[in-house]
Amino acid sequence: MSQSDTSTLKTADGISLKLSLQRSLRRKKRNALLLVAPLFLFILITFIIPIAYMLVRSVDNQIFAEILPTTAPLLAKWDPLSGNTPDEEVFKAFITDGKVAAQAKTINRLGKRLNYEKSGISSLFRKTGRNLRKLEPEKLTTSYKEALIKIDKKWGQVDTWEILHRESGKYTKSYFLSAVDMKYDANGMQWKDDDSRIYLNLFKRTLWLSFLITFLTVLLGYPIAYLLATLKTSTSNLLIILVLLPFWTSLLVRTSSWIALLQKEGVINDFLFAIGLITDEGRLAMIHNQTGTVIAMTHILLPFMILPLFSVMKTINPSYVRAARSMGATSFTAFRRVYFPNTIAGIGAGGILVFILSIGYYITPALVGGTQGTLISNFIAYHISGSLNWGLAAALGTILLLLVVALYILYDKIVGIDNMKLG
Amino acid sequence: MPENKEDYLVRFENVQKSYDGEILVVKDLNLNMAKGEFLTMLGPSGSGKTTCLMMLAGFEPATHGEIFLDNIPINRVPPHKRGIGMVFQSYALFPHMTIGENLAFPLEVRKMGKSEREEKVKNALDMVQLGSFADRRPAQLSGGQQQRVAVARSLVFDPDVVLMDEPLGALDKNLREQMQYEIKHIHERLGVTVLYVTHDQSEALTMSDRVAVFDAGVIQQLAPPNILYEEPENAFVADFIGDNNCLHGIVTSETENGCVVKTEDGSEIKANKINIAGVGKPSTLSIRPERVIVNPEPGQVPNVFEAKAAELIYLGDHIRTRMEVCGNDNFYVKIPNSSHHADLNKGDTVKIGWNEYDCRALDATNN
Ligand SMILES: Nc1ncnc2c1ncn2[C@@H]1O[C@H](COP(=O)(O)OP(=O)(O)OP(=O)(O)O)[C@@H](O)[C@H]1O
Ligand SMILES: [Mg+2]
DSSP: OOTTHHHHOBOTTSOBHHHHHHHHHHHHHHHHHHHHHHHHHHHIIIIIHHHHHHHHHTTBOHHHHHHSTTHHHHHHHOOGGGOSOOOHHHHHHHHHHHHHHHHTTOHHHHHHHHHTTSTTHHHHHHHHHHHHHHOOGGGOOSOHHHHHHHHOGGGGSHHHHHHHHHTTSSBOSHHHHHHTTEEEETTEEEEOOGGGOOHHHHHHHHHHHHHHHHHHHHHHHHHHHHHHHHSOHHHHHHHHHHHHHHHHSOHHHHHHHHHHHHSTTSHHHHHHHHTTSSOSTTOOOOSSSHHHHHHHHHHHHHHHHHHHHHHHHHTSOHHHHHHHHHTTOOHHHHIIIIIHHHHHHHHHHHHHHHHHHHHTOOHHHHHHOTTTTOOHHHHHHHHHHTSOOHHHHHHHHHHHHHHHHHHHHHHHHHTOGGGOOOO | OOSSGGGOSEEEEEEEEESSSSSEEEEEEEEEEOTTOEEEEEOOTTSSHHHHHHHHHTSSOOSEEEEEETTEEOTTSOGGGSOEEEEOTTOOOOTTSOHHHHHHHHHHHTTOOHHHHHHHHHHHHHHTTOGGGTTSOGGGSOHHHHHHHHHHHHHTTOOSEEEEESTTTTSOHHHHHHHHHHHHHHHHHHOOEEEEEESOHHHHHHHOSEEEEEETTEEEEEEOHHHHHHSOSSHHHHHHSSOOEEEEEEEEEEOSSEEEEEETTSOEEEEEESSOOOTTSEEEEEEOGGGOEESOOTTTOSEEEEEEEEEEEEOSSEEEEEEEETTEEEEEEEEEOOTTOOOOOTTOEEEEEEOTTTSEEEOOOOO
16 A cells, blocks of 8 residues: 555544544543643742742842832943943932832842942941932932932942942842852952852862762662672562661751761760770861761762662673673672673762752751851852842852753763663 | 593582572482583473582582582682683673673683684674674674574683573574574584573474483483483483373283283283383383374284274374373374374274383383
8 A cells, every 4th residue: 555545544434544543642642741730730830930930030130120210221321431420310310219219118128239249338228218218309409419429428439339330230140250259340350359259169069078978878888789689589678678767767867866976975986985096185076077967968868879779780680790700700800890880870870869969958067067068058048048148049059050950961971861770 | 422430521429409408409410421512401490400500600509519520620619710601591691792892701801812802703703693793782682693692602712611591592483493503503513512401392302412301400311312202211201201191000010021001990001111110019101192003903013902082183294182091081192194094083982002112111100
């Protein structure tokens, strides 16, 4: 039968075969969509929208145009490089907008926002707001400019206006700049002074500790997974329960028990002291520093390494190693050349899981990290609930997200994501 | 066959094996393999064949007894020093290596030079007609091709002995038969000693120089294929190899070569005395279906009985007929589909008979 015949093929009741096939496929598709719809909605609301909101938040600067609506476009036209303060009409617009904002009590919010750029602006705005509320622009005898400078002489400085000019747009780079320890000054964007740099070091520390923790989980998890995969099923099932046991207790309890173990007066130090390995003054500082973070997180994330490794090792046919041995390989060579290469998929899966979990880990470093063992997520949390600088928190979060994506792509390039096996 | 036991390449001496300390999986195994021999272990599932291979390859220790390879006791020699090639039922080709790398592996671990290695790999692949597949991964080959690679890999480092554990188990019937010939030809060409395991009797019969029939951890009979078929020593072998009819009875008299066995329904059958316990003891008679003669000429054979055709199965070249005879309603007879074959219908009663020599009186079994 030739190809063209298919279009004329009919089902028993006379409908074209193609059409009826399409219909039945459409029904299938619709059913599939219905099945995933609840999860899709859930993910949309709890995951995709918050992430999108975070991305927007990290550059969002609508607040300026909202609070000073007529000033914003006028100020945008001013050239700060001219060395002069803006024209009279900008001052007029600022006083008009400012008075409205002062009465609505919103002007302090803008002050707080601009204070991130230069400290002192917040108090300038509060003072200006207080005065503008009383000021009656119609009865002014001087120019608007002089009136404003009378409130505070900072309004006569180009610096002040330069900051306002820079942050008058709808979007801002400034959160991202602070997230990578940069700032504006007279010469444009600059690195901050060494002693006020925080975040780059924190990112570096987060990456380094995550690598270290991932490496340690591989080191500790590999032999366990191997044991589990080679034991009788009945025994290995029992041992897997032991591996999973930590999941049944609260994360907080597990972390706090590390405090009990590792602190200066804790079990381990007491023991080492008792057997005379250390003196009373020489008690080891193993908690509230990086050591504490690494030990506690390695312990907590270990199951995430063991389980993918185990499930990959379980699928490795034991006759591979036997074949290698029969062909003359020592047991070490057989492991290195045959067994290990077949477990790389599991190491990759477990590694990426542990790494991504630890790069964003929060509770454990917060409890046992001290100042030296905290990670970037602790600072994100601080800016969200402590300093309320959500823009900076969002920028830090976005950078973290980009880092993870970049590492993921790197991993895909090197190992190949298809090689990843979770079970 | 060599005369001195020292001339055998592989020797199992009183080997026993137990995994759990309670059940002997291999009971007192004594087996000698000559150099260049193709010996097959044939037996039902769980009879201990793989266990024997694993002991020889060094992956399972023998619980008792000694295994010799070239007169060297190898119980304490680790697997990689035994120089034994192995083909696994699952092929066990390394999935992360190409075919070429798989074949080069045993040569690499022997620190062979690159050029020599490549030469050998190429020869081995050519031997199994897969010369152009060196760069493929095992997953890109069909089952039969993987199987051939596994055979080539087990031979590429010129081992003295190659063990094959049901290497054709996963193949379909046609491919299997083709591979049987290929393996057999390779064996003949290279003169390598092969210990082969299967539970397919026709495979064992076509390929082997000798076959060891295993059951319950014991070699029931070790003989060349034709002997095994024509002169089984016990009822298990008779039943396991080829089609067989069993008749149970009591030995009533015994002469130098023959004996008479009386079945439950009173028929007295003259039989070839092979392995019986003596007069008054039970015995199992074994008669091959193709040795049964339908409507024999008077005086042609000593054993003639009335039989009723209970079932006829048309099989093209012959008709397999189930008959009731001597109290056994499971007695099969092969009637050749020749132009003058007996025109038999279901329910007909005919005379059937057989020679004394073709009816072998063996030990009593329960089945
Ligand atoms: N590792 C083991 N641990 C305990 N018992 C085992 C082990 N391997 C095999 N057995 C037991 O030993 C007996 C013989 O096993 P073996 O694998 O040698 O049989 P086989 O003849 O190769 O059977 P098959 O034809 O099914 O492969 C079986 O009863 C089996 O249950
Ligand atoms: Mg087996």
